[in-house]
Amino acid sequence: MLDVGALVERVGPTLLRTVITGEPSVCVGDVVIAEPGEPASAAEGDLVLGIAVGDRPSAVELVRRCGELGAAAVLLKAPVGTDEQVAEAARDSGIGLVEVRAGTAWAQLVWLIRAAMAGTGVGQASESTADPGVADLFRLADAVADVVDAPVTIEDAHSQVLAHSARQDLTDPARISTIMGRRQPDDVLAKFRSRGTFRQLTKGSSAIFVPAQQDGTLPRLVVPIRMGGELLGSMWAVVPGPVSEERASAFADTAPLVALQLLRWRAVADVQRRRSAEQVRLLLDGGEGWRAAANELAVPNEAHRVIAIEIPESDDSAEGHRLALWEWITRGVGRRPLVTEAGAVLYAIVPDRARGGGWPELREALVSHEASPPPLIAVGTAVAVADVPRSRAQADELIALLRAGHMQQRVAVYEDVWHLLILSRMAGASTDAGVGSLGPLPVLREHDRAQGTEYLPTLHAWLRHPGDPRRASRELRVHPNTFRYRMKRIGQLVEVDLDDPDVRSALLVQLLAERWAQHG
Template structure:
């Protein structure tokens, strides 16, 4: 990883200048945008950009907050970046202060910083082993061939690498690189033009003209190997290019395909290793601490999300894989994901940005048919993730019964139903249904077509309120009173005794849950 000083050097002195840097500068993890009058949620290693923070008091407060929360650096534009109060606040807080040149566009800066972070260590041995560095170098080489900025994307439009050239760009390219994948609205525009349909069928370069919203022309070429579409390359061009240059661009696709296959093989191996470490975390045995260190799990509360495809989905493996890919692409820092049996699990921090709340919103809106069963355990310390997993699994079992219709069920919201579920299981095992007068009422309902058990349950649920009880049964209050009178004539039951009422309610609840569970 890059520390603050190395990042400033990598992005370059034409855009950034280090004002205050601690003796041991922190390594940079991600980029966070801080708006005026808003306190950003920061985790260790975040690089906080003070977009539009021009007030000196706001800037000083931002620096102190970021220092307290472990940010790596705060980036501000002059004149506030050179203010003595702000530099003093940075020194006191132990956070780096970096000046952004006045003419620098924030969007471009985010792009360049993330480019630098994505390329961290690409010249080192570990990058050579993963192929990430080769993909970036290859993107630079292809950009030279086509004489235009290039992105290399997988079959899901996720950006794998991009060239260093920035001489020709537009908001769509900036958004694509900042978000590490093509935004949905950009994808929709290219789909409307038939770009992806042509990619799925052909092998030559495709020219996409400029669009009315300012999106520049694109030259796109599919990346194939053995008939399989592995991804695509996108070049931002000023206008229609010559046939020779388009052909040269397309001719680079087989070389990129070989590199993508290598990258995918390494990525699959890394994913399997990561999944094994996550399994160790969820099992809660002696290996959890080593797994947490290897996965660099932050020391903060986390939740376990359990996801199960319903039986109606048919073969579930393909659906789980699609969900796996979607989850690990979608939200902030990649959630930790693994499979155990037929269940998919994700471990996410219990926070908004880049954590559980953000993922919850995405899961609730994610359109998949048939809909998966999604349950979430409580927030726990990393050492207790096995408990959150157990809670999520128990809630999945409740979702299977169909009693809940929510897209995402959270343990804290449905603990009372889990109490009833556990009670029903224990009561059934203990054989309590055979005790007392319920057996006689049950037999009478079966042979005579009466509804005494349902009537008694409604009475117990709404004591002293026959109108509400009759409304639950959808009968007239007089009908309900008549049924209760006949019921007490049929069996000897003291409904004035609170212990009798409690025992009857436990029996009826256990029977109801057993029938629908």
Template structure:
């Protein structure tokens, strides 16, 4: 079953915005263009309001679609946001989607049908781990190369090569290095950037010609790949020299077709990512078999750690956007990327223990290098202990407990590992249990607390440090930032106020338990 929501999500917010999507929207079956009052509608249709030029026509179209059981009506602004149209959709229980004003209806029909086909095919593709658009993109690169009569590469917005044509009759070292490394080399990238190529791409130029360079790099004809104003990538053709206007225009005309394939590729990758994330969430919750999940997630049968990452602050990507960006950032450059998911505002990563590529040691280094502070947001990360795959739920609980200590300030810094901070964990757990047992209400401690609050003294802290450093008054005084004589004077005053036998080990242990409970709870 294909839902309207899944279609809107696949196409993306650049082109479509859900105005109203009821929970009981019919499944999508087809895309049609219709006018108000038309009888050529069927249940499950996505109806494009091409001829709905005003509010009244849009209202009539919504009502007609409701009578036929259509899945949703797609309108351009301002009709989609008009109160009368929204009220009609609410009353009829029909989905309402706004189409970006600059979107071509003809392109949208083609795109929506491509997306419907992609969603229908993706389940089988996921089972076989195949990308349904990958081979098509290479064939398309060959077709585009014949149009422009030159070797072609298709690249994403990060200059990574997605596909390239087979013909190699015109080439140079830069193209060879780009194909071998699956991205434009940094030095070549810098030269193109200095010529303003990427600035021109972002401005939406139809074609960009870059002359030959002194290092032997041949001329390039570049076409941006856009859909609905969003830059999806670019096509690069290695040409011997200036290209005739007719051939350059034909090259540019292939961009919308490539854009559809890139959107389909994105939809497939998004679905793969969502499926993996859901499976990992289930594994970390102990809801699925570790053996089955490990096979799907490509986890080796070695001990792994669960790492919980929390982000907050002034970063403009704060929230969901930042967490997605963080996943991308952390899974790049440390070897095989960690398996990751999001849940409850946290990013969870599962990494093998050890020091090899893609391991906890590499991820720890990457986490420590993530910029934080003013304007960059705040990052905290905590790792659970190394566990077998069927115990990852326990490692997750350990990571969350450690993250809680970082969040509360009990542990300093923003990065910690469960099995390295066990003293703090012991004290915190003991404090929690003692707090529930109300041990702080026993003995002379309540009197000392009341005296401090009333007279501004610091007897409770003094007693705490005295007990922590038995027989070491200089260390105890150093922890309080006072002179040792001041420490001794305070202890004499304290013992005058409450008689305590500090020579009794049980008394010392009981007092320390109470003070730990008060400080660590």
């Protein structure tokens, strides 16, 4: 336990200066915020922060009241923190008076005081978390919550929750869903967008008050977090109603401190992510290094699938979308998926288990994740860890088919689309063997090119629906008589025995190979 003098010394003279020592035997118990216009509520040994106290009478009254309650000290900024009448009131009350240096953010001060009281170094991460700096972000969220006197979430630029304060005294379904889902729900985001909240976040640096909504969503105080013009994220406080200008300013003043911590967290996380990505690539490629990579990544000895995820290159923002999706996945479901990037494709290695961060959970999350444009998702079969490169090769084969438009679904699982894989491989082998130049097809192909006819599609439809001209014509969207006329003309152009089953099979192989090759 620390007394006021020792605590001030540990936090440092850059931020604090003792004006009145107070009772040296009193140990500091907790840090509390003095509410403007309300009686101070402090317990014995508390440090009381006069965040919104800006005049002498209010400061004198706060000091005297805290002295009656047995508080250890009152912390005030100049000029009231150095005012002689305020100091005299502190002496008479037997309470410490500490000046908070100008320019000090109150959230930074709360954070540093609590770190000093806990005996931890500033920025020391908890051993209970595997994320660098995450513990600091949570402690910082608690400190900001004390400053604004409201529950707080710290979010990145994609509305993903990075940290939240422990206090839950004021909450609503939107906040609960945000914390549980680690991001603001889409319907909540839509409501804030419709009110122009996110548009306001891109401008300025002051706190934004968002009134209560008809669905029961409580008011919010929102402040952007930016550094060097870049919007790093935002802080959201759930408040009961409009807050004083002083408290809103104090909330906004915490943003630079949070920005520094976010940059630090992002830098350390990027180093870890790059190292993890290198090990995942070794696992995907196989070879001599795979076993050491699996050990470093602590990959469980069970069946895994490789998931290939590609965001269509519709615009210059595809790279940003990939990064956002990467961050979203790695903060995702259960045990974090192992993720890396190769070219325009993200690869994730996930256990093939029903729960605990397995493929079914990730699939549900990916399908429900709203993204524009939606990503293409290809899934290899479940394999042993040593055989991960085979699952990766399967995912690569599927992502190529999705990219070429051979499948309409967003998610393609290898064992579910075997028939399409057969057609794709057959098309590749047939093209390499030059089968398209054999038989009557070259004549029909040239006639279609020169005369604008559609004899190849007509023949394909006839082979797909033999003896059923009505179904074949519906597939081509022409009248049955038109279809019959085209088939008659084909018979006049080329000599082909369509009654021979081997001839029909050969023609179908040729036409399928040509169609797949055109879309590949």
